[in-house]
Amino acid sequence: MPRFDEGRPEMTLEEFRLLRDHVYAHCGILIHEDMKFVMERRLWPRLEALGLADFGAYHRYLRYDAQRIAELEAAVESLTTHETYFFREPAQLKAFCEELLPLLEKKNARTRRLRLWSAGCSSGEEAYTVAMLLKDSGRFDDWDVEVHGTDLSRRVLAVARRAEYGPSALRATPPDLLERFFVPVGVNRVRVRDDVKAWVSFGHHNLADEAASQLVPRTDVVFCRNVMIYFDQAARRRVLGVIRDRLCPGGYLLLGHAENLLSLGADFELVHLKGDLVYRRPELPNGEGR
């Protein structure tokens, strides 16, 4: 079988580790040693774009070049998989709609204000999905609602703001919701309807940057699905600290179905819904801080 990688430089283990450590220091994303092959393939286009001969030169570029910050972001974008789609993990979304939304409606009845955060929102599918589910519930029509999507990658945020998607992003979208919440914009492409977009905002945020998390509004629910997989234990603890800080007491954290908080301390309590397990920031004693 012919090789896909003819003429491309190999990444030595030492280069791999230097680059990995550099990325980790920037954003807490840990790339395991068995991912050297993936890192090599993902960064080849960066070497090509910059006209660099090998990964040692790329490491020096990230250390010293005037464009190093922008390039580091480009590298992280290449290394993280922005794979997402509308209505991903339907069982969890069903539990969110049927069990959490009624609780939130009751809890916030006085303020009629609801804030949700899609952390690691990638190209926006999750944030828009959440907004669509809120609309579909009919419970919050005249409420002050905001779904805030954040991601480390500025490039995917641009896609999220454009809100135009193709078949891959829509592969799990029920036909009736497709009709209700999207408008066609070309062959096989649709755009999220304006009234949904009006509930959704986006911003750039590095989850490892504790100080910058102050820019994220206090929120009732955090969706942080399939994000923790990129972090090691220490970084996960830090990220969970950030999330806990931004959650209102009694607010909910929804992780991906393959993720859990085992061995990460117990700052969150596990809540057994009928259809799913979610985490909750405990209520303060005596309703303090509410």
Next chain:
Amino acid sequence: MSDAAQSLAGQEEVRYRALQAVDPRAPGALETFTAGLHDESWRVRHAAAEGLRRLPDAERVTARLISVLGERGETGARNAAAEALAGMGTVALHPLVLLLEHEDPDQRKLAADILGQLGRAEVEDVLLRALSDVDLNVRVSAAEALGRTGGEAAVRALEALLDAETSLLRLAALEGLVALRRAPATERVMALVDAPLLQRSALRLLGLCPPGASTERICQALASPVRSVREAALVALGTQASGLGPYARSELDAVARAVLSRIPEMTDRVAQALDVEDVQVRAGALVAAGALGEASLALAVAEVAREDRLLREVLFTLGQLGPEGRRLLLKNMGALSLPARTVAAEALVLLVDATSVPELCALLEWAEDDLRAVVVRALGRTRSPQALAPLVALLADPSLSGTAVRALEQLIAVHPLAALAALEAAVEQRTTPAAVAVLGRLGGAQVLPLLRRLARDADAPWRAAAVEAASRVSGDAGLELARGALADESAPVRIAAVRALGRQGGQEAGSFLGLALKDEDRAVRLAAVEAVGAGGATERALDLEALVRHADGALAVLAVRALAKLGKVGSGMLWDALGHPDTEVVKAALAALTAAEGAADGAALAVSLVGHPRWDVRAAAARVLGDLGRPECLPVLEQALSVEHDALARRALVDAVARLSGR
């Protein structure tokens, strides 16, 4: 949430916070945390277990935890105590070993379980003795624990247990050997595959046996009506395929193909397995898909690329699905997920021919940046003149122009006249300065008038491109334009001039580079340092030596590398570089050491760094010492090796020791 529930949650939070606030050194902390182990809430118990691990008197804590293990009926507390003990490390070993002698078999079982979680090799003997315990549950737990801790003796004991009368013990032994990744003789494992209770574990262990008869048996299991058996077989198949070289892999694929092609509905089953949660099952399904060579699986195979860890196998498998599979991918690109599209595009690069240009151009219209880069490479491989225009147009895209230049180079080799015309047109229409650079490489002396004109252009990017292109066409013209460009008000133009001078070389270029080394712009100075090395301007060596001490690590690194290129590595400069606070400078100096034959104390310099705090510096120092071939350094290297914990630095030290000791 009801008020009552809210109130309960609040009480739990109070207890949780109270435990977190306990000072581990305070009197009574042990009692408080021990009480917490018995709390009704798992969060509180977890906090108590964590708190106990922080207490200063670890031996006392361990003794108390062992006593909690004996509290029958307190399941939550016992589990929390076990969790705490497993986190205590070596201090818990001795008490747990003693607990293995307890009269209560339940206690002995717990002890074996926790010792397994601790995973320490020093308890192997104790666990081996526990294999003779009168209680079956203890023996099973000991066998499972040996699978986490064991060395050679554990492997032998687990192999012996494969003949045990009790299925449960045989199962624990199989699982233990799988965990240790140690397979006994193939025939011995094959004999266990037919026992329903053992089948799944035996199949997984069979995956660790050499390919051949074992592969055939594994593939036969894919005909099983039981899904979990089929999945175990797929895991085994994936394990066997991983790490095989091309020859051994093709033998495995041939065996698999012969068996799988006889199983009805195999393609459907593989397609289902490609979509399951378990990564190991998917890895095996990829091997099966590749062996079947079934083109209709191409889309499902590509979608497995959503799992990063399987990227290598996905690429390999797509290659096995042949042109038909790749055509299917091309037709369905829009329906694939982003990672699948990217990997499919990589596969397509090998398929394209002159007829593919329209389809590739259509992809360029809508695809994401990562995918577009692959498509640009594919356009170069089409060898079609139709690909020239889109590629020249892409020179204007900063993120793709580098890839487009390389793709164009492939086309220029087969269609030089058409390429020249396309590039000239692009320059005339002022599409992008990148076209000038390619034109300079291709056009020869006939494009010099154009380049001279562009060197006076109003826009700096065009001037810079012309200056650099001219240096590739003609030495004299290049020098002339570069000299003028050194006085340009734009830093990018001066950088282009500096690069041109480096390419030109010679005394005149060297003196101009001396000016550039003092340029007000850092980027120009950096380019000048590189150009001095590239152009062999030895008369500038003193300027570079001064820069080695510069606080800017980038300047210092480049200066060291340039001096090495010039063959001007002196020990004074090396000491300066090795003392630089930026470790990249230190490593550059170490790399230069082997070229510094004049530096008599080179070995001493490297020796001074084998104990450096950073692993990469230690590794670089070890490599240099190995290269220098000075046997008197051997004791230092051996000493460093005895205390080295970093895997990469260790490897460099082992290599250096082997070289110096003639092993």
